[in-house]
Amino acid sequence: MERIPILKMGQLLLVTIQVDMHDQLALTLQEDLTERISLTGAKGVLIDISSLEVVDSFIGRMLANIAGMARVLDAETVVVGMQPAVAITLVELGLSLPGVRTALNVERGMAFLHGAVDHRLGGPADDHRAE
């Protein structure tokens, strides 16, 4: 069965979506990710959508669902790398991804997640920042 790979890096899970995602693939990713968060106790999820040429209401809802489910499982989600044309289209479509944290690129997304994880552990927020 076709699947999008999920990489584990320390306390974080990383996903890069590089295919035109059909709906079933998106649903599989949603299930796989929540399972991996629960299995690994990951504290953060980074989803790179820089290769995605279309984010319609279904994919938007999937991103919001993942962020919501991760939150319930005590993990933060950040969606990074949205193409400008996709951002323009999303907003015109009426979708502003409420509840989904976004960052311009992977570097900033990682910095946010490291900050969020450190904050939760009660440590200094800046120790592991990428920037």
Add this chain to the structure above:
Amino acid sequence: MIIERNEELEVRTSTDVARVRQVVRAWSVEVGFSLVDQTKMVTAASELARNTLEHGGGGTATVLLLAEPGRRGVRLVCRDEGPGIADVATALRDGYSTGTGLGLGLGGARRLVNEFAIESQKGAGTTVTITRWK
């Protein structure tokens, strides 16, 4: 108006919806749409093809390459023989949904294109036509 080309695609699975996106993308590139305009047309196509699948129980999506003096465009006609829409005006409103979606599909798709038409009767299926011109 001249129809330069047309292709009818079956919409029976979510892979078919992805195929509709691919054809609309390829033809939008051919007509010379900017990247933003391509993205808008493909996104609108994706919403409508999914509606055909989920609400219409499957159907067809026909992509047309149009030419008029001074301009070319891409049209998509999504047709199903599903339950139809009882109240089209309400279905076009943001936030209205009979399914599990966000209710942005129809109204959102309308905002992304130049021309939008819908024909539907309860029990007799739905046909939605969108066109974007270069």
